[in-house]
Amino acid sequence: MINKLLIANRGEIAVRIIRACREMGIKTVAVYSQADADSLHTQLADESICIGKAAATDSYLNMERILSATIASGADAIHPGFGFLSENSKFVGLCEKCNITFVGPSSDIIAKMGNKSEARNTMKKAGIPIIEGTDEPLFEAHLAKKFADDIGYPVMIKAALGGGGKGMRVVYNAEDFIANFNSAQQETIKGFGDNSMYIEKYIEHPRHVEFQILADNYGNVIHLGERDCSVQRRHQKMIEESPSDAIDEKLRKKMGETAIKAAKAVGYTNAGTVEFLLDKNNNFYFIEINTRIQVEHGVTELVTGLDLIKEQIKIASGEKLNYTQSDIKLRGHAMEVRINAENPERNFAPCPGTIKTLHIPGGNGVRIDTAVYTGYSIPPYYDSMILKVMAYDTDREQVINKLKSVLGEIIIEGIDTNLDFQYDILNNKNFAGGKITTDFIKDNYGY
Amino acid sequence: MAIKLKELFKKNNEIENNNQKNNIYKTEDIPSVPDGLYTACEKCHEMILTEDLYSGNMVCPKCGHYFKLGAYQRISMIVDNGTFEEWDKGLIENNPCEYDGYLKKIEKLKENTGIDEAIVTGVAKIDDKETVIGICDTRFLMGSMGHVVGEKLTRAVERATSMRLPVIIFTCSGGARMQEGMVSLMQMAKTSAALKRHSDAGLLYITVLTDPTTGGVTASFAMLGDIILAEPKALVGFAGPRVIKQTIGKELPEGFQRSEFLLEHGFIDNIVKREELRDTLAKLLRLHTSAKRDSMRKYKEYLDDIYHKKIDEDKEERDIEKQRKSSKDTAWDRVEIARSSDRPTALDYIYSLTKDFYELHGDRLYSDDGSIVGGIAMFGGQPVTVIGHQKGTTTKENIKRNFGMSNPEGYRKSLRLIKQAEKFRRPIIFFVDTPGAYPGIGAEERGQGRAIANNLFELSTVKTPLLSIITGEGGSGGALALALTDEVWMMENSVYSVLSPEGFASILWKDNTRAHEAAEKMKMTAADLKELGIIERIIPEFPVLNADTMNHVMMYMKRKIADFMIQYQSKSVEELIDNRYNRFRKF
Numbered sequence A: 001m002i003n004k005l006l007i008a009n010r011g012e013i014a015v016r017i018i019r020a021c022r023e024m025g026i027k028t029v030a031v032y033s034q035a036d037a038d039s040l041h042t043q044l045a046d047e048s049i050c051i052g053k054a055a056a057t058d059s060y061l062n063m064e065r066i067l068s069a070t071i072a073s074g075a076d077a078i079h080p081g082f083g084f085l086s087e088n089s090k091f092v093g094l095c096e097k098c099n100i101t102f103v104g105p106s107s108d109i110i111a112k113m114g115n116k117s118e119a120r121n122t123m124k125k126a127g128i129p130i131i132e133g134t135d136e137p138l139f140e141a142h143l144a145k146k147f148a149d150d151i152g153y154p155v156m157i158k159a160a161l162g163g164g165g166k167g168m169r170v171v172y173n174a175e176d177f178i179a180n181f182n183s184a185q186q187e188t189i190k191g192f193g194d195n196s197m198y199i200e201k202y203i204e205h206p207r208h209v210e211f212q213i214l215a216d217n218y219g220n221v222i223h224l225g226e227r228d229c230s231v232q233r234r235h236q237k238m239i240e241e242s243p244s245d246a247i248d249e250k251l252r253k254k255m256g257e258t259a260i261k262a263a264k265a266v267g268y269t270n271a272g273t274v275e276f277l278l279d280k281n282n283n284f285y286f287i288e289i290n291t292r293i294q295v296e297h298g299v300t301e302l303v304t305g306l307d308l309i310k311e312q313i314k315i316a317s318g319e320k321l322n323y324t325q326s327d328i329k330l331r332g333h334a335m336e337v338r339i340n341a342e343n344p345e346r347n348f349a350p351c352p353g354t355i356k357t358l359h360i361p362g363g364n365g366v367r368i369d370t371a372v373y374t375g376y377s378i379p380p381y382y383d384s385m386i387l388k389v390m391a392y393d394t395d396r397e398q399v400i401n402k403l404k405s406v407l408g409e410i411i412i413e414g415i416d417t418n419l420d421f422q423y424d425i426l427n428n429k430n431f432a433g434g435k436i437t438t439d440f441i442k443d444n445y446g447y
Numbered sequence B: 001m002a003i004k005l006k007e008l009f010k011k012n013n014e015i016e017n018n019n020q021k022n023n024i025y026k027t028e029d030i031p032s033v034p035d036g037l038y039t040a041c042e043k044c045h046e047m048i049l050t051e052d053l054y055s056g057n058m059v060c061p062k063c064g065h066y067f068k069l070g071a072y073q074r075i076s077m078i079v080d081n082g083t084f085e086e087w088d089k090g091l092i093e094n095n096p097c098e099y100d101g102y103l104k105k106i107e108k109l110k111e112n113t114g115i116d117e118a119i120v121t122g123v124a125k126i127d128d129k130e131t132v133i134g135i136c137d138t139r140f141l142m143g144s145m146g147h148v149v150g151e152k153l154t155r156a157v158e159r160a161t162s163m164r165l166p167v168i169i170f171t172c173s174g175g176a177r178m179q180e181g182m183v184s185l186m187q188m189a190k191t192s193a194a195l196k197r198h199s200d201a202g203l204l205y206i207t208v209l210t211d212p213t214t215g216g217v218t219a220s221f222a223m224l225g226d227i228i229l230a231e232p233k234a235l236v237g238f239a240g241p242r243v244i245k246q247t248i249g250k251e252l253p254e255g256f257q258r259s260e261f262l263l264e265h266g267f268i269d270n271i272v273k274r275e276e277l278r279d280t281l282a283k284l285l286r287l288h289t290s291a292k293r294d295s296m297r298k299y300k301e302y303l304d305d306i307y308h309k310k311i312d313e314d315k316e317e318r319d320i321e322k323q324r325k326s327s328k329d330t331a332w333d334r335v336e337i338a339r340s341s342d343r344p345t346a347l348d349y350i351y352s353l354t355k356d357f358y359e360l361h362g363d364r365l366y367s368d369d370g371s372i373v374g375g376i377a378m379f380g381g382q383p384v385t386v387i388g389h390q391k392g393t394t395t396k397e398n399i400k401r402n403f404g405m406s407n408p409e410g411y412r413k414s415l416r417l418i419k420q421a422e423k424f425r426r427p428i429i430f431f432v433d434t435p436g437a438y439p440g441i442g443a444e445e446r447g448q449g450r451a452i453a454n455n456l457f458e459l460s461t462v463k464t465p466l467l468s469i470i471t472g473e474g475g476s477g478g479a480l481a482l483a484l485t486d487e488v489w490m491m492e493n494s495v496y497s498v499l500s501p502e503g504f505a506s507i508l509w510k511d512n513t514r515a516h517e518a519a520e521k522m523k524m525t526a527a528d529l530k531e532l533g534i535i536e537r538i539i540p541e542f543p544v545l546n547a548d549t550m551n552h553v554m555m556y557m558k559r560k561i562a563d564f565m566i567q568y569q570s571k572s573v574e575e576l577i578d579n580r581y582n583r584f585r586k587f
Helices: A011-024 A040-044 A063-073 A089-097 A107-114 A116-125 A141-151 A174-192 A249-265 A297-304 A308-316 A396-409 A419-427 A440-445 B005-009 B015-025 B050-055 B071-078 B102-113 B147-163 B182-200 B241-248 B259-264 B274-287 B295-308 B313-325 B331-339 B346-353 B395-404 B408-423 B441-445 B448-459 B476-480 B501-509 B512-522 B526-531 B550-569 B573-585
Strands: A004-007 A027-033 A047-052 A077-079 A155-159 A169-171 A197-201 A207-215 A221-233 A236-242 A270-278 A284-290 A333-340 A357-359 A366-370 A385-393 A411-413 B038-040 B047-049 B085-087 B119-126 B129-136 B167-173 B205-214 B227-230 B355-359 B372-379 B382-389 B428-434 B466-475 B487-491 B495-497 B537-539
Touching (some): A004 A063, A011 A027, A011 A040, A011 A308, A011 A366, A107 A116, A116 A249, A141 A155, A141 A174, A169 A174, A174 A197, A207 A249, A207 A308, A221 A249, A221 A297, A249 A270, A297 A308, A297 A333, A385 A396, A396 A419, B047 B050, B071 B129, B071 B274, B119 B147, B129 B147, B147 B167, B205 B274, B227 B259, B274 B355, B295 B550, B346 B372, B346 B382, B346 B428, B372 B408, B382 B408, B408 B428, B408 B448, B448 B476, B466 B476, B466 B550
Parallel strands (some): A027 A047, B167 B205, B205 B227, B428 B466, B466 B487, B487 B537
Antiparallel strands (some): A155 A169, A207 A221, A207 A270, A333 A385, B085 B119, B119 B129, B355 B372, B372 B382
């Protein structure tokens, strides 16, 4: 069993991990940057070690300093949280070399899943549906067309070096392909001085549905149902919920089994998330496996009753899973709203500063994960997420009502936040009606 | 040396005790850092993952510090795997000054370092090009030059001369080896003399200066390369910084005697990052390979083929002439076009007309003048030297380029490259675009007139074909310094004159607002000068050179340059020089 655990992270996730450790009787070591001397995780942990300057490369991303702190403090394990070094296979490899237990999968698995094309190939071999696409760049229109004809329309033409929509085209039928390919390629040559193009199957108005999995070191893998994270602004998730109203029990079973198959295909261990895109005809496609705890793990905890951080630590300590798939029942509905220190009116520019007043409501079925407090200064160097507001109730409608009530009560003064924007979404008829795809924010708000 | 992470957090220096303590507890289960996993950077003292250091060419990923390399380590980074054959191992060491314990120390160093002396020499291939190579190693008495170092180097150079191979030396040395007294000083003479014979045989010598290169090594073989490269931030100088500081009693400026300082002062051709050294050397060796017979003729045929299939060249010229005659542009219009900041610069021409351009820097005397660029490139499968006036396209760049107005060091750089081209029998293509030589105090102090005159003097007898193309402004003596050539061509919208039209109007009419009138009088356009026999050819711009016509114009130029090369390379050296003499004798 782990005796002392170092948390290589900051903010609410560090606090979340410290709390789980306390409940388990594990001593905690926080690491912090000079900008985080007053932060909550620094104060809550049993020991705290300053590991460098404010810039993440000098602190939370500095592998050597974190390893030094681990060994110097006598900790025997590291929990990486999410972001920072959590999916860095090199860092995990170093932990392995130094006999430090890393709470997460092995460096090999992280490396394999981090390499997109290798991950795709592994999944394809295992019979997991993937979005068909070219592995090698294409240069000539007629060869590209042959490929597009094979995978079926619509297809997306992308520039290898593309960005900001340049060199990108969606083609709905074979007749339009050549003209679109040529114009996309011309744009790419002009914009990037390169003519390598990729083709992939285009999924229209998909939903983002991901499955939480747990796998121990003995080959046991279960899934904890799905999370629907379709409400996204430029690939940043804003609202997540479980279960998804887009899938029924039969599809859940099928997707869940596929997620388990994907995890087994790579010999996955610890907690992970298998992400899928779901199209309007209920076809689903593997995107990637996130080899870490997710921001939105709380909604799964609310509907399953499990504590995912504790499960992660138990698995890392070598314990067997205490549950089989039939033990896992999703009860009720849970939803999470992310509150960020940012200004939606200024193109969501981050808004660091000092919180003058903070009022956080409680109540039945309300969970708020945060590391901020009245008088806390949000440093400008890191992620702008400050609150995760979660609610749990019998069904989706009740949850939305509860969240509206909670958001209406929250007071944050001194900084700008996206609170009102999120409140708006909860009041949006399309959102309430469950008509959400990953284009929801763009279609309804234009962002 | 691996550092125990735990030691970082100790406030005392009792490292040995700590080590013992660690060993007692060291079991499989306790987190610890295995020996050798990390290496501390010599400069920033941050810990570097040892495997990162080795896979990253021994450069600190945190601060960019270059770790010193052992000779064999360097060889493995540079040469094709398994091609290195070492020469002259085990030469007998003497102790000419009977210095106490000297030979014993040498024996011990041989044992500890695994190398035979402070230099390793031999023959190897770099990207399949054979070359003699020598690598100094500072682990051996600071890489100092004793008689064995000098002897190994001299023998290697002599063998390279007889085998007609290039020589590449990586230098790092404290200088002469004090323990050997005057015998050590003689090594400077010996090695330099061997290199002169190698050079006189028309062979290539490249030096790569690495940290530190000082004293007698700098004052001999290190600074004699046809091409001198340096690793970033390497200390290179004759007198050591400590000695200079003690003598003058002043703090030395930041960056003094570092590679960047040398580049700025014109002593090296380029600074090359360690990871790019192998490719750079391979490219330079390729640029010094002689062209295959007939390659230019084949290139011309290839160009004709992709241009028009069969071309009626006479008709083409008549059409161009007709088009030109119908043009309504005045001389002043041409002056304005020639001065436009949209005109292609020398580097634009070089990159469009040639392949594999490698720019060389510095006059080896004082500075690197940004207003003149030059280097080696491939034209139609044949190495050529290219030199041109370079104007900037932005204000910032124009300041760096001094608006295309050269100082004496610019002309001296061009002369160095001209001489180098002659040594390697490379034709030279010049691109002229300058308002004139820079009128400045410093320029006069350093002999502007002498610098230009010297170019004219030397160009007149260079033994390889020379072609000059006026691309924009051909401003007086500053332009002529790159135009005493076998043929001079002008772009259709360029001008070439004894002074600016403004100057002309001001001197003769005391009114510089009449510049447009002066432009007509001065006969400075390509058409005027062709009629006067000052130039041989006008390059059509169809009708003005811009992004749309660029391809067409460049293709035309390539064909004409290929014709020029075929014609002039078939001439004997005497004929070539006589022709050039008569070309200017007639005026």
